[in-house]
Amino acid sequence: MRVLIVRLSSMGDLVHALPAVTDAASAHPTIQFDWAVDETFSDVPSWHPAVHRIIRCPPRRKIGDFVQSWISGRFAEFSRQIQETRYDLIIDLQGDFKGAIVSRLANGVHAGYDAKSVREWGAQFAYQNQYFVARKQHAIARMRQLMAQAISYPIPNSDPNYGMDCARLPKVSFSIAAPYLVFIHSTSWESKCWPGSYWRVLTQMAIHAGFSVVLPWGSPKERERAEFIANEQDRAFVLPNFSISEKAAIIANAKGTVGCDTGLSHIAAALRIPSVALYGATDPAWVGTVGKNQKQIVSGFECVFCHQRKCRYTKTALTPACLTEITPEQVWDALQAVMQAG
Numbered sequence: 001m002r003v004l005i006v007r008l009s010s011m012g013d014l015v016h017a018l019p020a021v022t023d024a025a026s027a028h029p030t031i032q033f034d035w036a037v038d039e040t041f042s043d044v045p046s047w048h049p050a051v052h053r054i055i056r057c058p059p060r061r062k063i064g065d066f067v068q069s070w071i072s073g074r075f076a077e078f079s080r081q082i083q084e085t086r087y088d089l090i091i092d093l094q095g096d097f098k099g100a101i102v103s104r105l106a107n108g109v110h111a112g113y114d115a116k117s118v119r120e121w122g123a124q125f126a127y128q129n130q131y132f133v134a135r136k137q138h139a140i141a142r143m144r145q146l147m148a149q150a151i152s153y154p155i156p157n158s159d160p161n162y163g164m165d166c167a168r169l170p171k172v173s174f175s176i177a178a179p180y181l182v183f184i185h186s187t188s189w190e191s192k193c194w195p196g197s198y199w200r201v202l203t204q205m206a207i208h209a210g211f212s213v214v215l216p217w218g219s220p221k222e223r224e225r226a227e228f229i230a231n232e233q234d235r236a237f238v239l240p241n242f243s244i245s246e247k248a249a250i251i252a253n254a255k256g257t258v259g260c261d262t263g264l265s266h267i268a269a270a271l272r273i274p275s276v277a278l279y280g281a282t283d284p285a286w287v288g289t290v291g292k293n294q295k296q297i298v299s300g301f302e303c304v305f306c307h308q309r310k311c312r313y314t315k316t317a318l319t320p321a322c323l324t325e326i327t328p329e330q331v332w333d334a335l336q337a338v339m340q341a342g
Contacts, residue, residue: 011263019160184259280322
């Protein structure tokens with residue numbers, strides 16, 4: 001059986017889709033999966049041994065991205081690749097218009113969420129086979145349930161198994177004094193970023209306890225933040241411009257991580273690294289880190305779970321206001337507890 005998965009982005013959502021692949025491969029070992037994914041995050045599906053082929057979609061977060069990929073011919077090449085195989089089943093795990101459009105490019109029977117389940121109403125018209133999946137659940141549970149219904153096997157009651165094969169991660173040439181922690185300090189949402197001054201205090205605590213601290217980044221702004229945190233602190237290391245797989249390899253050998261709600265934090269959870277994740281603007285009930293040795297610290301602020309990309313609360317000097325209530329001391333105590341338990 002040849003199945004195409006459509007789940008384009010983001011990094012955390014792709015990690016959340018991995019347990020559904022593990023479930024299906026366990027129920028039907030002969031299934032061969034292909035995966036259509038945003039090329040920016042195409043490393044993630046490659047970590048799962050059940051994924052045979054990765055079809056990389058040009059980034060389409062903005063109209064300009066689509067126009068550029070169309071002019072350059074990259075979108076035409078993507079369309080050619082996705083159409084060259086006739087699939088027994090095409091499963092859109094995304095449930096929005098982007099996912100629906102990409103899934104319709106492929107040849108085969110299309111499956112996805114029904115009208116009550118899709119993220120963007122109207123996407124369901126792209127699917128011949130539509131399935132109800134309750135919305136108020138964690139993203140991992142929703143994708144596992146959709147996959148089970150689409151391929152016809154019992155929905156597992158087991159804990160999520162991400163199926164990551166660490167042997168597929170690259171060998172990284174970067175000297176770090178062990179033992180080390182990874183502090184995942186930035187994300188594209190400003191509302192999910194713990195203040196840089198708090199990260200500096202936490203880094204000082206970690207170094208005083210005998211750890212090195214590793215600071216990954218993914219954009220020039222994030223690199224500036226990492227350099228601010230590491231400035232004049234021995235044993236604080238700003239990573240080079242590593243790929244997602246190289247960052248995952250660094251995380252895989254860490255003693256622990258602290259992170260905001262972002263993709264690398266979910267990679268740490270998938271790798272079962274003892275970790276603490278900080279939540280304010282987003283709700284861990286729907287998008288929290290899931291796995292062994294994971295701890296979420298949730299702000300008790302008045303406008304918590306606002307789901308706004310930028311903090312609009314103006315009564316505090318530091319932003320995001322919700323995360324300023326979470327202190328470095330609180331985070332350090334939580335991290336020590338999960339590392340001891342792990």
